Amino acid sequence: MGETTLIRNARWWRTGERIDLAFSDGRVLAGLPPSPDRLLDAGGAVLSPGLVDVHVHLREPGQGHKETIETGTRAAAAGGFTAVACMPNTEPPLDRREWIEWVLTRARDAGSARVHPMGAVTVGQRGERLTEFLALRDAGAVALSDDGKPIASAAMMRRALEYARDAGLPIVCHEEDPTLSAGGQMNEGPTATRLGLRGIPGAAESTMVRRDVELAALSAGRLHLAHLSCLESLEALRDAKRRGLAVTGETCPHYWTLTDEAVGDYDTHARMNPPLRSARDREAVLQAIADGTIDCLATDHAPHAADEKDQPFDRAPFGIVGLETALALTLTFLVEPGHLSLARAIELWTEAPRRIFGLPEVSLAPGTPADLVLFDPGAEWTVEPGRFRSRGRNTPFGGWTLRGRILLTVCGGEVTFGGDGLEVASTGDGRDRAAVAPPVEHHA
Numbered sequence: 542m543g544e545t546t547l548i549r550n551a552r553w554w555r556t557g558e559r560i561d562l563a564f565s566d567g568r569v570l571a572g573l574p575p576s577p578d579r580l581l582d583a584g585g586a587v588l589s590p591g592l593v594d595v596h597v598h599l600r601e602p603g604q605g606h607k608e609t610i611e612t613g614t615r616a617a618a619a620g621g622f623t624a625v626a627c628m629p630n631t632e633p634p635l636d637r638r639e640w641i642e643w644v645l646t647r648a649r650d651a652g653s654a655r656v657h658p659m660g661a662v663t664v665g666q667r668g669e670r671l672t673e674f675l676a677l678r679d680a681g682a683v684a685l686s687d688d689g690k691p692i693a694s695a696a697m698m699r700r701a702l703e704y705a706r707d708a709g710l711p712i713v714c715h716e717e718d719p720t721l722s723a724g725g726q727m728n729e730g731p732t733a734t735r736l737g738l739r740g741i742p743g744a745a746e747s748t749m750v751r752r753d754v755e756l757a758a759l760s761a762g763r764l765h766l767a768h769l770s771c772l773e774s775l776e777a778l779r780d781a782k783r784r785g786l787a788v789t790g791e792t793c794p795h796y797w798t799l800t801d802e803a804v805g806d807y808d809t810h811a812r813m814n815p816p817l818r819s820a821r822d823r824e825a826v827l828q829a830i831a832d833g834t835i836d837c838l839a840t841d842h843a844p845h846a847a848d849e850k851d852q853p854f855d856r857a858p859f860g861i862v863g864l865e866t867a868l869a870l871t872l873t874f875l876v877e878p879g880h881l882s883l884a885r886a887i888e889l890w891t892e893a894p895r896r897i898f899g900l901p902e903v904s905l906a907p908g909t910p911a912d913l914v915l916f917d918p919g920a921e922w923t924v925e926p927g928r929f930r931s932r933g934r935n936t937p938f939g940g941w942t943l944r945g946r947i948l949l950t951v952c953g954g955e956v957t958f959g960g961d962g963l964e965v966a967s968t969g970d971g972r973d974r975a976a977v978a979p980p981v982e983h984h985a
C-alpha cells in the first residue's frame with residue numbers, strides 16, 4: 542500500500558453524522574489505518590464527494606489568454622470541484638475526435654480536476670452540418686453542445702437529437718431564438734430602458750425551450766437545457782417532465798442571486814447570456830430549484846481577459862467566472878434561507894449531474910476513487926477576484942461576504958487544493974486511531 546491519509550472528525554454530507562475516512566493509492570479505504578502517513582483533523586467540517594460542474598468554458602484550444610485547462614481546473618479545485626465538463630466553443634471548436642483527444646491529454650498532463658469534454662453538435666458550430674457523433678463519443682465526449690450559440694434550424698435540431706439518441710448522448714442546449722435576441726445587450730425591462738440598451742426578452746429563451754421539448758418528444762432524444770434563467774422556461778421544463786420526456790435542466794448561481802438591476806451603471810460584470818432577469822424570474826428559479834424542476838446546478842464559468850470586459854457595455858463579451866464562488870453562493874443563498882437542505886444542495890452538485898451526463902459515480906464508499914471535498918459551511922470569507930486561481934477575474938460577486946469555505950479538495954487521492962493547517966502529528970501508538978468507520982453509501 543502507498544502513503545495513507547486519514548481524515549478524522551468530519552461530518553458526513555448526507556446526515557451530518559461524524560465520520561473518519563482514509564484513502565491510499567487514489568482510493569477510499571475500507572478500514573482506518575492505525576498509523577497513517579498523514580493525519581488531518583477536519584474539525585467538524587463537512588466531507589462530501591468532489592463536486593462536478595457540467596458547464597465550464599476552459600477556453601483551450603485557442604483562447605489561453607482567457608483561461609487554460611491548467612488554470613481552469615485549478616480554479617475548479619479551489620471551488621471544491623474534482624470534475625468539470627467543458628464546452629466545445631473553443632478556437633477551433635471541439636468538432637473532431639482529435640480535439641477531444643487533445644483536451645483529454647492536456648487535462649491529464651496539466652489538470653487539477655478530471656475533465657470531460659463535450660463535442661460540438663455542428664461542424665464549426667455553424668449550425669449547418671452535424672459532426673461525427675459516434676467518433677466524438679468514442680474519443681471521450683460525454684455530451685454534445687453548440688453552447689454559446691443556439692441551433693436555429695428545427696430540422697437540424699431534430700436530426701441532432703435522433704443521432705445523439707443512437708449514440709447514447711444528451712444534447713445540451715443553449716436556448717436562444719436569434720431573431721428575438723438580435724442586438725440585445727441585457728434583459729428586456731425597466732433597467733434596459735433606463736440605460737438605453739436593447740433588451741432580450743425571456744421569450745427568446747422559453748420559445749426555444751418549448752420547441753426543443755417538442756423535438757425531444759418527436760425524436761425520443763435526450764435534451765439537457767443549459768443555464769435556464771426565466772419563469773417561462775422553467776414552466777416548459779415542468780411540463781416536459783409531466784409528459785415523461787427525457788428532458789433535464791440546469792441553472793446557475795447568478796440566476797438565483799441577482800437580477801438585471803445588477804447591471805447598475807453599465808457594469809460589464811453583470812453581462813452574461815442568457816442575461817440576468819427580473820425579480821419575478823429570480824423567484825421562479827428559486828422555486829424550481831426547491832421543487833425539483835431543476836435537475837442539477839452548474840456555473841457557466843466563462844472567463845474573459847480584463848481588457849475584454851473593460852469596454853463599453855455593448856462591446857464587452859458575455860459571461861462571468863463561477864467555479865470559485867459556486868458552493869458559497871449555494872450555501873449562503875439556497876441552504877441558509879431554507880430553500881434546500883445541505884444534503885440536497887450537495888446532491889445537485891454531485892450525484893445529479895453525474896447521472897445526467899453518465900459520469901462515473903463518485904461516493905465516499907470504500908474502493909471508490911478518493912475524489913472528495915471538505916468544507917466549513919459556516920465560515921465567512923470575502924470574495925477577492927484578484928486571488929482567484931482562474932485567469933478570469935470577471936465576477937459580479939467581488940467584495941461580497943459569503944459563507945462556506947473550501948478547506949481541502951482531493952482528486953484521485955491527490956490534494957488539489959487546500960489542506961493547510963489541517964495536518965496534526967500522528968503519535969503512531971494508536972491513540973489517534975479514529976473511532977468511527979466510514980459510512981456505507983447506498984445507491985438507489
Ligand SMILES: [Zn+2]
Nearest residue numbers: 688689715767
Ligand atoms: Zn450558453
